[in-house]
Amino acid sequence: MNFYTDNESLSFYLHHPEMERVVAVKEKDYAEAGQHPEAPASAEEAVSQYDMVMNLVGEIAGEVIAPNAEQVDHEGPKLENGRVSYAPGTRRNLDALIQAGLYGISLDRKYNGLNWPRAAVVMAAEIIARADVGFATIWGLTDCADTIQEFGSDALKDKYLPRICQGATCSMDLTEPDAGSDLQSVRLKATYDEAAGCWRLNGVKRFITNGDADLHLVLARSEEGSTDGRGLSYFVFDRADGGMVVRRIENKMGIKGSPTCELQFTNAPAQIVGERRLGLIKYVMSLMNGARLGVGAQSIGLCEAACREAEAYAASREQFGHPINQFVAVQDILARMRARTDGARSLLYETARYVDLSASSRAASRVADILTPLVKLSASEFANRCAYDCIQVHGGSGFMKEYACERLYRDARILSIYEGTSQLQVVAAVKGIANGAYLKQIESYEARVAEMLAAAPAGESADADLAARQHCLDVLRKATEGYKRFYEMATVEGSTSKRFEHATRALTEVLASIVMGYLLLLDSFRDARYLKSSQYFVRESIGQVTRHIAALENC
Amino acid sequence: MSFKIVVLAKQVPDTHNVGADAMNADGTVNRAALPTVFNPEDLKALEMALQVKDQMPDATVTVVTMGPPRAAEIIKDARNRGADDGFVLSDARFAGADTLATSYALSQAIRQLGKVDLILGGRQAIDGDTAQVGPQVAEKLDIPQVTYAEELLAVDAETITIRRRLERGTECVKAKLPVLVTVTSAAADCRFPNAHRMIRLSKEEVRMINADSIDAEMDRLGLKGSPTKVKQIENVVLSHKESVVLEPTEAALSELSATLIKEHIL
Numbered sequence: 001m002n003f004y005t006d007n008e009s010l011s012f013y014l015h016h017p018e019m020e021r022v023v024a025v026k027e028k029d030y031a032e033a034g035q036h037p038e039a040p041a042s043a044e045e046a047v048s049q050y051d052m053v054m055n056l057v058g059e060i061a062g063e064v065i066a067p068n069a070e071q072v073d074h075e076g077p078k079l080e081n082g083r084v085s086y087a088p089g090t091r092r093n094l095d096a097l098i099q100a101g102l103y104g105i106s107l108d109r110k111y112n113g114l115n116w117p118r119a120a121v122v123m124a125a126e127i128i129a130r131a132d133v134g135f136a137t138i139w140g141l142t143d144c145a146d147t148i149q150e151f152g153s154d155a156l157k158d159k160y161l162p163r164i165c166q167g168a169t170c171s172m173d174l175t176e177p178d179a180g181s182d183l184q185s186v187r188l189k190a191t192y193d194e195a196a197g198c199w200r201l202n203g204v205k206r207f208i209t210n211g212d213a214d215l216h217l218v219l220a221r222s223e224e225g226s227t228d229g230r231g232l233s234y235f236v237f238d239r240a241d242g243g244m245v246v247r248r249i250e251n252k253m254g255i256k257g258s259p260t261c262e263l264q265f266t267n268a269p270a271q272i273v274g275e276r277r278l279g280l281i282k283y284v285m286s287l288m289n290g291a292r293l294g295v296g297a298q299s300i301g302l303c304e305a306a307c308r309e310a311e312a313y314a315a316s317r318e319q320f321g322h323p324i325n326q327f328v329a330v331q332d333i334l335a336r337m338r339a340r341t342d343g344a345r346s347l348l349y350e351t352a353r354y355v356d357l358s359a360s361s362r363a364a365s366r367v368a369d370i371l372t373p374l375v376k377l378s379a380s381e382f383a384n385r386c387a388y389d390c391i392q393v394h395g396g397s398g399f400m401k402e403y404a405c406e407r408l409y410r411d412a413r414i415l416s417i418y419e420g421t422s423q424l425q426v427v428a429a430v431k432g433i434a435n436g437a438y439l440k441q442i443e444s445y446e447a448r449v450a451e452m453l454a455a456a457p458a459g460e461s462a463d464a465d466l467a468a469r470q471h472c473l474d475v476l477r478k479a480t481e482g483y484k485r486f487y488e489m490a491t492v493e494g495s496t497s498k499r500f501e502h503a504t505r506a507l508t509e510v511l512a513s514i515v516m517g518y519l520l521l522l523d524s525f526r527d528a529r530y531l532k533s534s535q536y537f538v539r540e541s542i543g544q545v546t547r548h549i550a551a552l553e554n555c
Numbered sequence: 556m557s558f559k560i561v562v563l564a565k566q567v568p569d570t571h572n573v574g575a576d577a578m579n580a581d582g583t584v585n586r587a588a589l590p591t592v593f594n595p596e597d598l599k600a601l602e603m604a605l606q607v608k609d610q611m612p613d614a615t616v617t618v619v620t621m622g623p624p625r626a627a628e629i630i631k632d633a634r635n636r637g638a639d640d641g642f643v644l645s646d647a648r649f650a651g652a653d654t655l656a657t658s659y660a661l662s663q664a665i666r667q668l669g670k671v672d673l674i675l676g677g678r679q680a681i682d683g684d685t686a687q688v689g690p691q692v693a694e695k696l697d698i699p700q701v702t703y704a705e706e707l708l709a710v711d712a713e714t715i716t717i718r719r720r721l722e723r724g725t726e727c728v729k730a731k732l733p734v735l736v737t738v739t740s741a742a743a744d745c746r747f748p749n750a751h752r753m754i755r756l757s758k759e760e761v762r763m764i765n766a767d768s769i770d771a772e773m774d775r776l777g778l779k780g781s782p783t784k785v786k787q788i789e790n791v792v793l794s795h796k797e798s799v800v801l802e803p804t805e806a807a808l809s810e811l812s813a814t815l816i817k818e819h820i821l
């Protein structure tokens with residue numbers, strides 16, 4: 001089984017027209033072509049490389065990681081003498097990916113990376129997450145390397161990045177017992193050791209995913225007497241240097257193959273990444289945005305797995321003399337699951353492309369910033385709902401441990417919590433709501449759809465699709481007007497009022513529905529099968545906005 | 556002098572993915588309707604060759620196959636997994652070969668490579684199940700053979716030690732080089748292709764070798780050189796004759812599920 005080739009949507013987004021610009025930016029207008037044996041000379045060649053390697057990712061996900069997932073979930077990692085050993089299946093997954101050269105795929109070629117853009121990296125993450133979300137967290141943490149590549153000194157890069165490409169595992173050590181969502185409260189102390197010429201870390205980190213990794217990026221308080229985020233710096237700690245023990249592995253509800261650890265640092269030697277005091281306000285924020293996209297990818301991988309489990313079961317399970325997928329009540333569930341998966345996926349790859357384009361455009365960077373919380377919020381919430389619906393389709397059998405859907409249900413739960421809860425994604429979206437950035441982006445989608453409708457060729461079969469698309473556009477315009485009215489009503493007491501704060505989640509969700517409706521509508525011009533999923537979000541957006549306005553009008 | 560390894564490989568129809576149109580009305584295989592794969596036991600042989608190369612970094616692995624130009628796919632695959640080189644014996648004069656003619660063509664091609672230390676191949680191909688080609692190549696090259704190999708235990712410039720399957724157990728055999736080894740499905744799975752190799756090698760063509768290049772007697776090639784005549788092909792429907800007793804434990808059930816999934820039954 002190949003989790004890339006059996007899912008046409010992935011190739012669809014890998015071959016998105018905008019990838020030409022994305023690749024040109026990532027390849028710096030093909031500066032390495034002819035200089036490095038792996039560097040492409042055109043967008044077409046680059047995408048063909050992604051396609052070829054994605055095939056390999058899909059094969060490993062389908063043939064190794066997915067078959068291991070259940071056993072890994074049962075066995076989990078073990079802690080002995082302060083060291084974590086992965087479940088045997090996790091080790092096999094890692095070995096397969098290392099052997100295949102699939103570590104550090106986003107890193108520069110000079111470090112033996114593949115120099116992949118984010119749009120391709122998150123696709124690999126989605127494929128791996130479909131096989132096992134818990135394992136995807138371990139693999140996905142190699143994204144930490146991007147922070148070193150972007151902000152670290154040349155010496156740091158030369159020392160650590162080649163190791164990551166060879167398979168060194170990573171962790172992102174942020175959370176502490178009293179510093180979860182509020183990272184400004186981090187207390188782990190970093191002091192400079194003049195004699196040794198390095199920093200020393202002392203303190204405790206908690207809930208650290210893959211906590212016994214080879215390399216750690218640690219947020220620590222470097223400025224004595226400081227109490228807020230401006231006193232925090234970022235450090236890289238090499239496990240091989242000692243000074244850190246794993247005190248415990250958390251006993252979790254899901255993603256059980258991924259060791260979540262409590263760490264004790266005692267005079268652990270570390271090196272600073274970038275400049276002092278910028279740890280939280282610059283580097284972690286950058287890392288976190290990448291991680292949120294990563295969780296979006298994990299969520300969509302899980303949605304895809306849930307859809308397929310549900311579709312397969314509904315096709316084979318017979319009741320009242322028919323497979324249950326012939327009953328409207330079940331069809332409704334399956335269609336909703338598929339639409340949500342399609343919508344979140346379209347939004348994920350749109351956002352990833354903007355992240356890639358950010359390297360050469362401030363405007364793209366601003367769009368990436370507003371779309372990222374929408375991806376994290378929508379995809380992770382959809383993953384939870386898809387997992388719920390998957391069990392519902394299975395009926396009583398889904399409640400039993402024999403089917404994969406119960407593992408999906410448990411694994412999904414963390415997605416709307418880690419790397420920023422859904423509530424924090426709403427906080428991240430508020431600025432774009434208040435300054436009209438989302439509306440501006442929606443207007444650009446609206447203009448593109450209108451333009452494509454005007455340019456679409458007429459014809460008998462095309463006419464029906466055109467009419468359907470025109471209808472979608474009309475309703476999305478109506479929903480956007482409704483959103484504006486909803487916003488006005490919510491801010492009637494000002495944009496710092498409790499009334500507005502209460503409405504922000506709903507406003508964000510309406511925006512997400514409108515954006516996904518437009519994106520799928522645009523996709524439908526390249527492949528008509530996305531029209532149906534677009535129609536789902538068209539209905540969702542108008543329904544949501546109507547309900548919220550009615551609620552405000554009546555209370 | 557470098558240590559030279561040859562792997563014999565075959566591109567075969569993927570019998571695990573058989574669709575409704577896989578058989579023609581006359582009972583013959585409809586090859587056009589079947590996807591092709593690297594013969595599974597040949598992949599295991601490739602892995603054993605790469606394990607030798609892991610231990611002897613100056614070793615070279617050359618993969619040899621005979622078939623239509625499309626068989627270049629498995630040479631590319633082998634290179635992506637770590638083989639250094641490979642070529643396809645592809646010529647209309649090779650067509651219709653039975654095991655005798657195939658082993659003759661392969662052995663002549665290997666002779667052209669000069670001194671070869673180790674030849675590895677799968678025990679048999681899933682489309683023919685004869686298990687004759689490997690041993691016949693060894694006979695034609697007049698070198699010893701070790702069949703049913705499951706594990707490489709040791710190798711040096713002079714000898715190789717192999718664990719091989721017997722009817723009721725295994726034995727360890729130490730053989731002097733050069734030797735031909737056939738590998739069973741119990742051997743280690745082949746490593747995955749490497750992304751960097753895939754990209755670097757994607758533009759390199761695979762060499763096609765014709766019958767004129769292997770110093771062969773033309774009468775011993777292809778249909779002409781094949782005494783085997785197929786009298787009849789029939790469909791065989793397997794019946795439930797064998798049974799397996801399972802302990803009612805979770806471990807036994809997990810093992811059964813894993814086996815059924817691996818065999819593509821589930």
